[in-house]
């Protein structure tokens with residue numbers, strides 16, 4: 001077990017036996033959905049219990065040294081000046097301003113601790129400062145790594161507040177992660193979520209490839225940009241995409257509305273089952289990936305819209321006959337304005353995929369004015385954490 005598990009936010013439930021974790025998570029989802037669905041909620045366990053994530057974001061953090069960070073009751077002697085340390089790792093649980101040195105890690109791959117060690121040495125040799133979250137000072141800010149499970153390679157991106165001397169960086173990356181592209185980008189905003197700009201490719205290509213595997217050995221290839229969403233547990237997400245595909249095959253719609261479409265995952269994996277698909281996504285890079293992905297897979301029946309779901313629903317009427325709506329929003333859930341419109345859109349079936357059962361339940365309160373929840377099931381994309389993915393099928397009353 002990782003010795004930082006109690007401090008780091010990545011594996012908060014690691015001490016709970018896995019079967020018990022699933023029970024707890026499904027019980028929490030059942031309780032939230034209870035006003036709308038009282039049937040059994042099945043759960044698909046994670047396909048991989050460790051090294052399951054395809055993407056991680058580590059923070060370069062300049063922070064005060066806490067003598068005993070696990071014991072918050074010990075007060076600091078304020079007459080002694082603070083000592084600082086530079087840390088590269090995941091955020092400390094419940095702290096936006098601190099990180100935990102990554103020495104072991106069971107969620108990405110076995111080479112990660114070695115890579116982090118080498119990057120730390122390299123940064124020290126170059127005298128590069130780490131970002132201070134409170135003072136907004138320092139150069140190196142975030143290290144994002146993504147790896148492909150069903151194709152080859154991945155990407156490593158160094159996000160900094162200003163350009164820095166990258167000499168020697170690609171050599172370390174290529175030594176530990178051969179075949180991965182190496183990129184840099186700038187985030188000089190006040191928060192880590194401010195977004196990136198000025199992407200530079202130091203080696204390799206600006207995107208990476210992943211595939212979703214369908215029945216009979218068929219695969220849909222995805223090209224993914226650094227800014228584009230892709231489900232982080234590739235192997236378990238693949239089971240969910242297959243499940244959704246089997247539902248689409250059962251429902252047999254002519255038109256598919258794929259809201260919160262990302263780089264086109266649902267539109268493209270179901271393209272052969274429908275006449276036409278409308279994929280709506282608000283991140284321009286993801287939409288560009290989606291268009292390219294359609295070409296890569298010789299798919300011609302998907303129309304991409306770069307706008308929010310709420311704007312799309314204000315500007316377009318939903319064709320209710322022979323249509324299916326798929327909703328796969330981020331943690332915030334479906335915008336209330338969009339949810340009201342969807343509740344009265346009249347399509348016979350809605351499939352809702354959610355990474356946050358709380359906002360799912362809030363949206364169901366609105367949707368169930370006109371829809372009944374036919375089934376609900378969970379997919380454990382996030383083992384050893386309290387998070388879980390839920391898939392709900394709604395049918396018009």
Ligand SMILES: C[S@@+](CC[C@H](N)C(=O)[O-])C[C@H]1O[C@@H](n2cnc3c(N)ncnc32)[C@H](O)[C@@H]1O
Nearest residue numbers: 229260261262265281282283308309328329330
């Ligand atoms: C959970 S991801 C799902 C992506 C995709 N369906 C998939 O399976 O990979 C949610 C997506 O919604 C996008 N998004 C967030 N808010 C949005 C909005 N208001 N309207 C449309 N897309 C939105 C995000 O950029 C992200 O790509």
